Every structure is written in C-alpha cells, then in structure tokens.
Amino acid sequence: MSILAWIVLGLIAGFIGSKIVNNSGQGLIVDILLGIVGAVVGGFLFNQFGQPGVSGVNLYSLLVAVVGAVIVLWLYHALVGRRRVL
Template sequence: MSLLAWIVLGLIAGFIGSKIANNTGQGLLVDILLGVVGAVVGGFLFNQFGQPGVSGVNLYSLVVAVVGAVVVLSIYHALMGRRRVL
C-alpha cells in the first residue's frame, strides 16, 4: 500500500475508532496517527488469530484497522486517564 493509502485508511479508522472508544475525535493528526498504529496493531492481532491483516484500501482492511484503533485508543485512555482542566 502507498503512503497516501495508509494515511487515508488511518484517518478513517482513527476517526471511527475515536467515536467508538470515547465519542469524540482526538484531532486530525492524533486520529491519523492512532489509525495507522491501529491498522498495524489490528493486522498483527488478526494474523495471530489466523486471519489476513490489512491488505489494501477496502472494507475488510478498514474493519481490521478500526478494531486495532479501538484497542490502541483503549490503551491510550487507560494510560493517560482523564485529565482535568482548571
């Protein structure tokens, strides 16, 4: 996959994952970063369970990336916790 395809898939997966995990987006750059990391994590997890990972820009790869993004976001929120703004 090209770099542009990874960014587009990461943006979509990061945005959907953010909406599922905490009902708000994290911002454009963070959504892209978490989406791309989520695509890698999702691909790894799916490969561990005997399924193919991210194979291109298609619906299956988007589902894999979203699952990975939700996992990454859950870990991110668990580590960062809720911060209060004074």
C-alpha cells in the same frame, strides 16, 4: 500498501475508532496517528489468529484497522487518563 493508502485508512479508522471509544476525538493529527498505529496493530493481531490483515483499501481492511484503532485508542485513554492529576 502505499503510504498514502495507510494514511487514508488510518484517518478513517482513527475517526471511527474515536467515535466508538469516546464521543470526542483527540484532534485530527492524534486520531490519524493512532488510526495508523491501530491499522498496524489490527493487521498484526489478525495475522496472529490466522486471518489476513490489512491487504489494501477495502471494507475488510477497514474493519481490521478499526478493530486495531479501538484497541490503541482504549489503551491511549487508559494511560493518559491515569496521568491527569487534578
């Protein structure tokens, strides 16, 4: 899959994932980066369970990317939330 397709899929997955995990995003760049990482994580996890991962820009790949983005965003919030000391 091309870099542009990963970015588009990551953008959409990051936006949807941030709305699932919390109501406010972390910012456009962070959402895109975490969405792209989430797409990779989702593809890896689905491959480990014998399912096809991200195969192109389609609805199934978006679902896989969103699942990965939710996992990555949840971990991100868990780690960043613990660092804040006020």
